[in-house]
Amino acid sequence: MNPPILFGHRGARGHAQENTIESFELALRLGATGLETDAWRTRDGVVVLDHDGEVGSRLRRRSISDVDAKDLPSHIPSLAELCRMLGSAHLSIDIKDPLAFSEVCSTLEEEGCSPEKIWLCHPDLEIVSSWRPQTRANLVHSTRYSKIAPQFESHAATLSSRGITAFNMPASEWSGGLIALYHRFSILCFAWNVQYTEAAKPLVSAGVDALYGDYVDRLVDVLHTD
Structure with missing residues (x-):
């Protein structure tokens, strides 16, 4: 993708409380072209956005799935709320609870989200592969270098054959050679934990397709500096 998608990680996490409507709104104002979040299902079947999936005091923690x-807490938004303010931005969702997948898809459809701008992510290749028949959204395998090495070509071929759109790794683990390899199989290359402009520039030059970071202003700077 040229230019790459700029995903605000949990909104504008570097500037505001993560995974809140305020954080998502700020990320868009700062220039994010995509938003990233984490999805869980409540006991009554509502998809909500939170990283850890637990609420309550340290001694009385409860899983969101039990509430x-x-x-x-009032700061935890629903996926539906986020969809209503998304506009033309992309949306990357880490589906933390695979049991929430059906409700995630239903919510996205009910809110009229464009499948081509939705990216559904999971670290387990078998789980994310199982979603392909059930959605037209983009699917993303998110994992680390050590989980794949040295079988990158085989991995790229598997993603392609299973209809997985993109591979997401930490920014520090990508190289120009790996980006070229995955592109050869028509797999998009996403890089997360991009926190500094200087670290992102080589990735953009090598053709990375999306950047995820806490500081959206720094991501934007990557595209506007030589």
């Missing part, structure tokens, strides 16, 4: 949506 009704109305009883969650």
Whole structure:
């Protein structure tokens, strides 16, 4: 993709409380062309956005899956709320609870989100592969170099054959050679944990297709500096 998608990680996490409507709104104002978040399903079947999937005090932690949506802290938004403010931006969702997948897809469809701008992510290749028949959205295998090495060509071929759109790794683990390899199989290359402009420039030059970072202003700077 040229230019690459600029995903605000959990919104504008470097400037505001993560995974809140305020953080998502700020990320878009700063120039993000995509938003990243984490999805869980409540006990009553509502998809909500939170990284850890637990609420309550340290001594009384509860899984979001054991709590009704109305009883969650007020800062935790629903996926539907995020969809309504998304506009033309891309949306990358880490589906932390695979059991939430059906509700995620239903919510996205009900809110009229464009499948081509939705990126559904999971670290387990078998799980993300199982989603292909059930959605027209883009699917992303998110993992680390050590989980794939040295079988990168085989991995790229597998992603292609299973209809997986993109491979997401930490920015520090990508190289120009790996990007070229995955592109040869028509797999997009996404880089997460991009926190500094200087670290991102070589990735953009090598053709990376998306950047995820806490500081959206720094991501934007990558595209506007020589």
